[in-house]
Amino acid sequence: MYSSRRSRSSISISQQRMMSHSMAGLSLEQQKMLYYIGVDVGTGSARACIIDSMGNILSLAERPIQREQLKPNFITQSSQEIWQSVCHCVKSVVRDSGVPREKIHGIGFDATCSLVVVEEGSDKEVAVGPDFYNTDQNIILWMDHRAIDETAQINATGDKCLKYVGGQMSVEMEIPKIKWLKNHLPDDKFKKCKFFDLADYLTFKASGKETRSFCSTACKQGLLPVGVEGSTEGWSRDFLNEIGLEELIEDDFRRIGGSVTNSDKGKNFLSAGEFIGAIDETVAEELGLSNHCVVGSGVIDAYAGWVGTVAARTDVPIPALTKSDQDKVGIDRATGRLAAVAGTSTCHIAMSRDPIFVDGVWGPYRDVMANKFWCAEGGQSCTGALLAHVLTTHPAYTELSQLADAASVSKFDYLNSRLEMLAQQQKARSVVHLARHLFFYGDYHGNRSPIADSSMRAAIIGQSMDNSIDDLALMYLGACEFIAQQTRQIVEKMTASGHDMSTIFMSGGQCRNGLLMRLLADCTGLPIVIPRYIDAAVVFGSALLGAVASESFDISGTKSALSVSRKSSIAGDMSHNTQGKKSAMSKFGNFGGDDLPSPYTAPSATASTAQIASTVGFPFPTADEGHHYDDQFDETEEGGSELNFKAQSKWKKDMEDRMKGRSSDNGDTMWNVMYNMTGGGKVVQPCPDDNPDRMLLNTKYKIFLDMAETQRKYRQMVDEVEK
Structure with a gap:
């Protein structure tokens, strides 16, 4: 056993991959299809999916993870538990999909921006408190707010790195947490600590390499890529000294990943x-993968949502997107596309060629998604949480639950139907018209963007003593309108600062809410694109990162993973393991297969969150794609498309030309993976400008802005008296 393993590991990854392409007993189409794993670690669960090289999700698994809160503001997790959950999920999707492990060529990771602490040398877990004896709890969760004093001290320095995190660090970022640990860890334990962002820790576990991501370090730890503000090492010695973290400087910043320019360690x-690099051989066994699978650099979870959505083809042309794409090539096409990753809260991520500073918006961050490109990150502190709060605190909530259960629909779908019925009963022009005199401002949990004021709170004008289910429906409508109006405020602020927004690419369960999607389109005036993987856009984005790593390796080492036939369907490819496929289908719904009509559900709150639909293997043709590699595909009678030899050569040559003379390929490899594998999306177009609902919403937007400004003015007036 040992000698066999030793012999296998001595074979190069390229040789192993060539072996996997010639496995006996597989058809030509089966040999061409490759597969990739995505791992997403959220606040409450770990997920994994497996996709094929056409971007179809074949299987999805999820496992809950715990968090401990022994004191207010102290929230911790276990890296051991998280890793065990990751292993469980990856093994499950490999098993349920029936895909041979030798054909899985890449794995990508995303995670919450939480701080992992381990001991140097041994990599053993370090207890992060408040119980300093429980080493199992070695992660300070992103939402942990223990480091309030340390955050204030850091922000008081006014260091230049703060300019790139919205002017000040958040208590949820990782440098304040590290400073808190220095102040509170017992004995000399701090000097023995090594620190990782969770996504970087996962790639470290998978590959054995301490390579860090620009996404984690630039967005949450204050790193400035070389050349930004005169940075030569990435980390600022002056800044770390000034805030009392001189230990992090020792030995070329070894505790936080080293300097960006350290050539001895390679590109870290x-x-x-x-x-x-290749997956660690021991870890490959833990995950149920082969040891020629490669690992891609990870990202913060919201950024995986960006990866999984912004390259979507659309079911109808979007003229603004067509115009935006003119004369753009590769990853540059992602500029002007805003990703809105919605859940409990919503993150808004936009890419630009140049640094654009926006008050109240984090960033700009360079290199986080692609070399020499910049990202900005806005956000709403509660969106899904807001809707849940409005429903559960209303006196009619119990009645709503009973009525929705009786109708076998979700609460949101019931409310949407109720509003339609009210509009008919009152002979109202539309549902929007019902709330014409209700003015709802919903910053219950403070404001992240663009006001960036944690003291902001909610205000409602127009309430009555009505406690009926109809009043609940109107409050819910007001909350949806608030989410849409605040999104408009963020978009307008970013646009005024220099971003050119043409389209919003949504992800998350809120996409199913037709009312909310319509309000987003009409308030912002922008088309809303809903992805095919509504619930799995983030973990799908991570799988694309695995494909990017594999493709990058293949371009420099072997044949291109994406330069294969796109004609074969999942049904044909998986015929060697019908039982495995049936198992995956019964558990997770239909993930592809024979030529089916596009299964995108029009945004509907009734759609099951357990069902993740997939398009067939070919993307929607759109009018805005003509000059971007579309001549690579020869359409077949069955509706599939096959990459011809001439197109392969052109694609490879274009990629090779772009990579010449670059330290990185500027993200074009990632764009090609995203563009070829993301598939289609459904478009919700805004109504015309002169539509009565648009005109009403425009007027109410002015009131929305006034409500925000007025509450700050009132608060200041009171504070002046209280002084």
């Missing part, structure tokens, strides 16, 4: 999906 800071 990477953009999203860049090739880190």
Whole structure:
């Protein structure tokens, strides 16, 4: 056993991959299809999916993870538990999909921006408190707010790195947490600590390499890529000294990943999906993978949502997107596309060619997604949480639950139907017209963007003593309108600062809410694109990172993973393991297969969150794609498309030309993976400008802005008296 393993590991990755392409007993189409794993670690669960090289999700698994809160503001997790959950999920999707492990060529990771602490040398877990004896709890969760004093001290320095995190660090970022640990860890334990962002820790576990991502370090730890503000090492010695973290400087910043320019360790800071290395052989066994699978650089979870959505083809042309794409090539096409990753809260991520500073918006961050490109990150502190709060605190909530259960629909779908019925009963022009005199401002949990004021709170004008289910429906409508109006405020602020927004690419369960999607389109005036993987856009994005790592390796080492036939369907490819496929289908719904009509559900709150639909293997043709590699595909009678030899050569040559003379390929490899594998999306177009609902919403937007400004003015007036 040992000698066999030793012999296998001595074979190069390229040789192993060539072997996997010639496995006996597989058809030509089966040999061409490759597969990739995505791992997403959220606040409450770990997920994994497996996709094929056409971007179809074949299987999805999820496992809950715990968090401990022994004191208010102290929230911790276990890296051991998280890793065990990751292993469980990856093994499950490999098993349920029936895909041979030798054909899985890449794995990508995303995670919450939480701080992992381990001991140097041994990599054993370090207890992060408040119980300093429980080493199992070695992660300070992103939402942990223990480091309030340390955050204030850091922000008081006014260091230049703060300019790139919205002017000040958040208590949820990782440098304040590290400073808190220095102040509170017992004895000399701090000097023995090594620190990782969770996504970087996962790639470290998978590859054995301490490579860090620009996404984690630039967005949450204050790193400035070389050349930004005169940075020569990435980390600022002056800044770390000034805030009392001089230990992090020792030995070329070894505790936080080293300096960006340390050539002795190779390229140890990477953009999203860049090739880190082959998976560690022991870890491959833990995950149920082969040891020629490669690991891609990870990202913060919201950024995986960006990866999984912004390259979507659309079911109808979007003229603004067509115009925006003119004369753009590769990853540059992602500029002007805003990703809105919605859940409990919503993150708004936009890419630009140049640094654009926006008050109240984090960033700009360079290199996080692609070399020399910049990202900005806005956000709403509660969106899904807001809707849940409005429903559960209303006196009619119990009645709503009973009525929705009786109708076998979700609460949101019931409310949407109720509003339609009210509009008919009152002979109202539309549902929007019902709330014409209700003015709802919903910053219950403070404001992240663009006001960036944690003291902001909610205000409602127009309430009555009505406690009926109809009143609940109107309050819910007001909350949806608030989410849409605040999104408009963020978009307008970013646009005024220099971003050119043409389209919003949504992800998350809120996409199913037709009312909310319509309000987003009409308030912002922008088309809303809903992805095919509504619930799995983030973990799908991570799988694309695995494909990017594999593709990057293949371009420099072997044949291109994406330069294969796109004609074969999942049904044909998986015929060697019908039982495995049936198992995956019964558990997770239909993930592809024979030529089916596009299964996108029009945004509907009734759609099951357990069902993740997939398009067939070919993307929607759109009018805005003509000059971007579309001549690569020869359409077949069955509706599939096959990459011809001439197109292969052109694609490879274009990629090779772009990579010449670059330290990185500027993200074009990632764009090609995203563009070819993301598939289609459904478009919700805004109504015309002169539509009565648009005109009403425009007027109410002015009131929305006034409500925000007025509450700050009132608060200041009171504070002046209280002084």
